[in-house]
Amino acid sequence: MTCSRSCSSRAAVALVVAAALAAGVGCAGGRPRPREERLRVALLPPDNLTGGMAPVREVEAALELALARRGVDVVAGDQVSLFLAANRLRYTGAVDPLMAGLAHEALGVDGIVVTSLELYAASPPRIAIVARLVSATAAPELLWIDGVARAGDDTKGLLGLGAVGSVEQLRSEAVNALASSLARFANGGRQPSQCEGGIRFGPRVTFRSTWLEGSGTVSVAVLPFLNQTKRKNAGEILALEFVRQLSAVPSVRVLEPGAVRADLLRFRVVYADGVSLENSRLLAAALDVDLVLSGTVRELSDAGTPRVDFSAALVEKGSKQVVWQSTSYSTGTDGVVLFDFGTIRTSHALACRMARKVVEEMGFDDRRRSAPRAAPALDATTAAADRASQNSAPAAQSLQKTQGQQAPITP
Amino acid sequence: MRPRSLTALAVAAALAAGCGTARKRTYTDGEMDFGSVRTVAVLPFTNLTRDNLAADRVRDVFANALLATGAVYVVPQGEVARGAQQANLASPSPTPDEVMKLGKLLKADAVIAGVVREYGEVKSGTSTGSLVSLTVQMFETSTGKIVWSAASTKGGVTVTARLFGSSGPPLNAVTEAAVDDLLEKLF
Numbered sequence: 001m002t003c004s005r006s007c008s009s010r011a012a013v014a015l016v017v018a019a020a021l022a023a024g025v026g027c028a029g030g031r032p033r034p035r036e037e038r039l040r041v042a043l044l045p046p047d048n049l050t051g052g053m054a055p056v057r058e059v060e061a062a063l064e065l066a067l068a069r070r071g072v073d074v075v076a077g078d079q080v081s082l083f084l085a086a087n088r089l090r091y092t093g094a095v096d097p098l099m100a101g102l103a104h105e106a107l108g109v110d111g112i113v114v115t116s117l118e119l120y121a122a123s124p125p126r127i128a129i130v131a132r133l134v135s136a137t138a139a140p141e142l143l144w145i146d147g148v149a150r151a152g153d154d155t156k157g158l159l160g161l162g163a164v165g166s167v168e169q170l171r172s173e174a175v176n177a178l179a180s181s182l183a184r185f186a187n188g189g190r191q192p193s194q195c196e197g198g199i200r201f202g203p204r205v206t207f208r209s210t211w212l213e214g215s216g217t218v219s220v221a222v223l224p225f226l227n228q229t230k231r232k233n234a235g236e237i238l239a240l241e242f243v244r245q246l247s248a249v250p251s252v253r254v255l256e257p258g259a260v261r262a263d264l265l266r267f268r269v270v271y272a273d274g275v276s277l278e279n280s281r282l283l284a285a286a287l288d289v290d291l292v293l294s295g296t297v298r299e300l301s302d303a304g305t306p307r308v309d310f311s312a313a314l315v316e317k318g319s320k321q322v323v324w325q326s327t328s329y330s331t332g333t334d335g336v337v338l339f340d341f342g343t344i345r346t347s348h349a350l351a352c353r354m355a356r357k358v359v360e361e362m363g364f365d366d367r368r369r370s371a372p373r374a375a376p377a378l379d380a381t382t383a384a385a386d387r388a389s390q391n392s393a394p395a396a397q398s399l400q401k402t403q404g405q406q407a408p409i410t411p
Numbered sequence: 412m413r414p415r416s417l418t419a420l421a422v423a424a425a426l427a428a429g430c431g432t433a434r435k436r437t438y439t440d441g442e443m444d445f446g447s448v449r450t451v452a453v454l455p456f457t458n459l460t461r462d463n464l465a466a467d468r469v470r471d472v473f474a475n476a477l478l479a480t481g482a483v484y485v486v487p488q489g490e491v492a493r494g495a496q497q498a499n500l501a502s503p504s505p506t507p508d509e510v511m512k513l514g515k516l517l518k519a520d521a522v523i524a525g526v527v528r529e530y531g532e533v534k535s536g537t538s539t540g541s542l543v544s545l546t547v548q549m550f551e552t553s554t555g556k557i558v559w560s561a562a563s564t565k566g567g568v569t570v571t572a573r574l575f576g577s578s579g580p581p582l583n584a585v586t587e588a589a590v591d592d593l594l595e596k597l598f
Contacts, residue, residue, distance in 0.1 A: 205475045206475075206479060207475060207478040207479040228467060273489060273492030275489040276489040276493040277487060277490045277493075278493065279489070280489075298467070298468060298471075311471050321484070322478070322487055325474075325475050325485075326475065327471055327472055327475045
């Protein structure tokens with residue numbers, strides 16, 4: 001199976017953005033490049049998927065600062081807010097073709113960073129953020145995606161000395177990890193590392209069609225999962241997790257969720273009881289993808305022991321048949337036999353592992369996987385930014401000062 | 412043989428005989444050629460439990476496990492919902508006419524309907540256990556007749572749980588066991 005939409009265009013866009021980022025933040029004999037040559041990235045206000053109140057502005061400001069410290073030219077804050085208001089764009093959880101085109105014209109950016117705040121709890125402290133970079137082109141492409149899920153007692157260590165007591169510290173660690181990941185991607189084109197797998201998080205019941213064997217390069221559209229939980233936005237969270245895991249497979253091209261959302265709205269597709277074959281065919285044709293992934297999430301809970309329960313199905317465009325179906329459910333203490341060793345503390349970290357196992361068992365062709373590259377060494381400035389950020393207050397500080405001191409990253 | 416031994420033997424024999432007369436809870440139409448069933452639609456199950464999502468959970472596991480056998484193709488749930496809407500199917504327990512209509516709409520050879528009777532935790536003293544009980548029926552879409560029907564109950568408070576105070580396997584594992592039990596009766 002070949003990629004329906006031009007995969008080469010995606011690769012080209014990724015290459016251009018990576019090159020531009022590398023050029024923009026790259027070192028030219030220790031002299032920072034002029035601002036005009038650097039890639040501009042718009043940072044959208046984070047999409048709040050927590051289901052409650054969350055300090056999205058603080059997260060946005062912290063991420064802006066962290067990216068700027070790593071040499072990324074960021075357009076954020078009031079400038080982006082004015083742009084969104086002027087164009088009557090309200091949804092900031094994804095990038096559709098309209099927004100991408102307008103952002104390129106009005107803000108002069110080459111990429112858009114979309115941030116989804118999935119979990120934010122002060123007591124006990126827990127946080128989960130997923131961020132992605134989307135090209136600001138007429139057909140927005142997903143270039144990079146990474147996520148962080150942390151709990152204060154993730155690494156308690158001996159006598160609980162390693163426990164983190166404040167969510168602000170977790171927030172700082174999370175945004176710095178994401179900013180570093182994006183900078184590394186820009187530097188060497190390296191995809192972010194995935195969450196740990198493990199047999200204990202594998203799907204319980206699976207069906208895999210022979211169609212998937214030797215399927216070659218495929219394109220996938222991930223639809224928001226049906227949400228049967230009491231938690232708001234659980235369907236979007238699970239879908240985003242699958243986008244992240246599928247993006248890590250070299251032979252899979254994952255559509256930007258904004259493009260999927262735009263077509264769902266355009267064709268007024270509603271699937272209260274699951275996606276019908278007609279809707280799958282319609283979306284696959286409109287989005288020009290080979291596979292449509294949909295599913296149902298029945299549990300995504302952080303109360304007590306984290307619990308996640310979902311099912312996922314892949315429908316192939318040509319035959320209109322299900323080529324993969326699975327049911328997964330796990331708790332954070334599955335397979336834990338000795339004290340709390342190996343316990344997963346957040347449902348998001350658990351969902352990440354479960355989604356990864358599902359994608360692994362789908363068994364996409366990974367022959368296109370390139371040889372692993374050596375991790376690009378960050379230069380002293382970036383390393384210093386990493387160190388400084390560990391001690392810095394996460395709230396927005398004097399960004400103007402920092403922007404003036406940006407130093408490039410050596411490839 | 413002493414009279415006391417004879418009495419014990421008689422009691423044991425009576426108990427064994429009583430246990431041995433378990434009623435057969437599976438119906439299979441002898442004239443049905445199950446090899447001709449290639450595509451199956453699983454309707455939403457009727458929920459007789461307090462858990463609002465019990466029927467959806469059990470149906471999902473059942474449909475997925477049936478598909479995973481590789482013996483039949485199971486129509487996706489969304490497509491079944493669309494077909495049920497077009498056929499104006501009001502109840503999850505379809506009439507023969509509705510089964511035939513649904514079969515044509517979904518291009519399915521058989522339709523499966525089910526009832527979830529028990530789904531949740533049960534207590535016995537201080538011990539708890541997960542219990543799942545369900546019944547399923549398969550209808551042939553060309554005639555609307557029931558060609559297979561079976562029931563399964565799994566879980567509950569076990570002797571081990573009573574002795575050691577453990578809670579037994581989780582509900583999802585018990586659901587899988589009940590579904591596997593049903594599929595073993597089918598194939």
